[in-house]
Amino acid sequence: MKFFVDTANVDEIRELADAGLLDGVTTNPSLINKAGRDFIETITEICKFVDGPVSAEVAATDYETMMKEGEKLATIADNVCVKVPLTPAGLKVGKNLVDNGQAINVTLCFSAAQALLAAKIGATYISPFIGRLDDIGQEGMTLIREISDIYTAYPEIDTQVLAASIRGPQHVVQAALSGADVVTVPPKVLHQMFNHPLTDKGLEQFVADWQATGQSIL
Numbered sequence: 001m002k003f004f005v006d007t008a009n010v011d012e013i014r015e016l017a018d019a020g021l022l023d024g025v026t027t028n029p030s031l032i033n034k035a036g037r038d039f040i041e042t043i044t045e046i047c048k049f050v051d052g053p054v055s056a057e058v059a060a061t062d063y064e065t066m067m068k069e070g071e072k073l074a075t076i077a078d079n080v081c082v083k084v085p086l087t088p089a090g091l092k093v094g095k096n097l098v099d100n101g102q103a104i105n106v107t108l109c110f111s112a113a114q115a116l117l118a119a120k121i122g123a124t125y126i127s128p129f130i131g132r133l134d135d136i137g138q139e140g141m142t143l144i145r146e147i148s149d150i151y152t153a154y155p156e157i158d159t160q161v162l163a164a165s166i167r168g169p170q171h172v173v174q175a176a177l178s179g180a181d182v183v184t185v186p187p188k189v190l191h192q193m194f195n196h197p198l199t200d201k202g203l204e205q206f207v208a209d210w211q212a213t214g215q216s217i218l
């Protein structure tokens with residue numbers, strides 16, 4: 001399974017890329033706002049040091065403006081993945097971009113029916129939002145399973161399931177078990193994935209026992 005990081009913070013992305021943990025990046029208007037920097041400049045910078053796809057989202061909601069925004073975002077770098085919302089206008093923009101060979105990520109997916117529409121236009125990625133479904137009392141992970149099962153049943157569908165709105169390490173594990181192709185993880189959650197008390201305890205013991213040997217490897 002591939003790991004994308006869900007942030008527009010360049011320093012955090014660089015740290016994870018240097019650690020060899022990154023296959024790509026996702027951003028959205030809220031994350032751009034949080035990062036507090038110029039959008040185009042930020043995406044341009046990220047695309048230079050991340051090898052994989054970097055999702056950059058259109059901001060308008062009408063077809064004409066979204067189309068122009070999508071075309072502009074697509075010129076930033078070869079690895080830009082244009083993100084469009086799961087609306088009739090968003091999918092129309094997405095279809096045009098796909099027809100021109102542009103990778104797209106269809107965002108704000110909350111149902112399998114919506115995921116079928118994204119697959120129909122040949123989307124590169126569909127982004128079901130797990131955490132936001134959990135937040136309203138629905139089982140977000142069920143949606144990942146449903147979409148994965150449907151896409152697997154139709155080999156002509158190339159769209160990859162990108163599990164989004166991740167709240168913790170268990171979401172990452174469950175998304176993997178549920179057939180997600182990619183999971184986009186906030187940096188904090190990626191760091192939490194390292195944690196296990198038995199790892200800390202075991203390492204402490206190994207360090208103490210090694211010191212007791214009085215030896216040195218180097």
Ligand code: E4P
Pocket residue numbers: 006026027028107127129131132164165166184
């Ligand atoms: C995905 O591409 C979105 O940017 C993101 O995962 C949304 O997550 P949130 O629900 O934590 O805002």
